[in-house]
Amino acid sequence: xxxxxxxxxxxxxxxxxxxxxxxxxxxxxxxxxxxxxxxxxxxxxxxxxxxxxxxxxxxxxxxxxxxxxxxxxxxxxxxxxxx
Amino acid sequence: xxxxxxxxxxxxxxxxxxxxxxxxxxxxxxxxxxxxxxxxxxxxxxxxxxxxxxxxxxxxxxxxxxxxxxxxxxxxxxxxxxxxxxxxxxxxxxxxxxxxxxxxxxxxxxxxxxxxxxxxxxxxxxxxxxxxxxxxxxxxxxxxxxxxxxxxxxxxxxxxxxxxxxxxxxxxxxxxxxxxxxxxxxxxxxxxxxxxxxxxxxxxxxxxxxxxxxxxxxxxxxxxxxxxxxxxxxx
Numbered sequence: 001x002x003x004x005x006x007x008x009x010x011x012x013x014x015x016x017x018x019x020x021x022x023x024x025x026x027x028x029x030x031x032x033x034x035x036x037x038x039x040x041x042x043x044x045x046x047x048x049x050x051x052x053x054x055x056x057x058x059x060x061x062x063x064x065x066x067x068x069x070x071x072x073x074x075x076x077x078x079x080x081x082x083x
Numbered sequence: 084x085x086x087x088x089x090x091x092x093x094x095x096x097x098x099x100x101x102x103x104x105x106x107x108x109x110x111x112x113x114x115x116x117x118x119x120x121x122x123x124x125x126x127x128x129x130x131x132x133x134x135x136x137x138x139x140x141x142x143x144x145x146x147x148x149x150x151x152x153x154x155x156x157x158x159x160x161x162x163x164x165x166x167x168x169x170x171x172x173x174x175x176x177x178x179x180x181x182x183x184x185x186x187x188x189x190x191x192x193x194x195x196x197x198x199x200x201x202x203x204x205x206x207x208x209x210x211x212x213x214x215x216x217x218x219x220x221x222x223x224x225x226x227x228x229x230x231x232x233x234x235x236x237x238x239x240x241x242x243x244x245x246x247x248x249x250x251x252x253x254x255x256x257x258x259x260x261x262x263x264x265x266x267x268x269x270x271x272x273x274x275x276x277x278x279x280x281x282x283x284x285x286x287x288x289x290x291x292x293x294x295x296x297x298x299x300x301x302x303x304x305x306x307x308x309x310x311x312x313x314x315x316x317x318x
Contacts (some may be wrong), residue, residue, distance in 0.1 A: 051212035051213075052136045052213065055213050056216060056220075059224065064223065064302065068306075068309065071309050
């Protein structure tokens with residue numbers, strides 16, 4: 001029972017973070033939102049008995065992609081629609 | 084009009100995906116037989132590898148893994164060729180934030196631990212979850228931490244390219260040795276050892292160590308190149 005509650009919580013968190021990062025105008029916050037999606041997805045993979053995929057998702061999705069987006073935003077524009 | 088078209092397209096796509104997935108029938112009896120049992124049995128009995136995912140990725144479909152490594156190499160090469168000119172002109176790292184003494188001291192403390200974790204993940208890839216790609220990315224994250232904390236921390240591109248080339252040649256060379264001593268490309272020709280030992284699984288640990296070094300060198304190069312790319316608007 002607690003297992004299903006945890007999975008449900010993670011799925012709702014993922015959807016909420018994804019919607020947040022779509023509607024957020026500050027791109028830095030949107031990037032953090034996609035990072036939260038990746039982190040929740042990696043925990044979900046771990047709970048669903050796929051630890052290999054969970055490691056990949058945590059390393060690439062949550063760490064590397066987020067930091068590359070942060071560097072790109074730092075070098076271009078931070079707010080959506082102020083070019 | 085455009086929105087209606089998009090909604091219709093998405094509805095059609097969703098309908099086809101839904102019908103396909105209901106047609107598969109997860110949990111049905113036809114999943115009980117098939118190729119899965121062969122893989123599970125072969126992995127433990129003839130290869131003596133504890134982690135089935137690693138055995139499939141490196142041994143049963145090792146040629147695909149070589150293709151994946153090549154794709155990553157091509158992506159890194161393309162990125163380097165795009166950013167190459169500017170890196171020579173500027174040479175100054177774009178600073179994300181000025182790091183405090185806590186960040187610098189903490190990074191110095193954490194860096195060896197992260198490198199050790201990455202090496203553990205790819206050396207023990209055939210025993211525990213993980214493998215070459217994951218371990219390589221973890222090592223690259225450690226280098227990223229040092230690059231963010233110290234402004235004058237630098238990585239030699241020559242050493243990175245040498246490491247990457249040696250790792251790639253090792254992978255392809257082991258595949259060719261399998262062609263010579265066995266029958267097919269990347270066939271296992273070494274003794275398989277005892278289950279749950281570090282020295283088991285034949286060529287699998289060697290290939291994953293090579294892949295780990297290769298991925299770590301490539302991604303460190305990517306991060307280093309991107310951090311040295313200076314922005315034009317406010318960088």
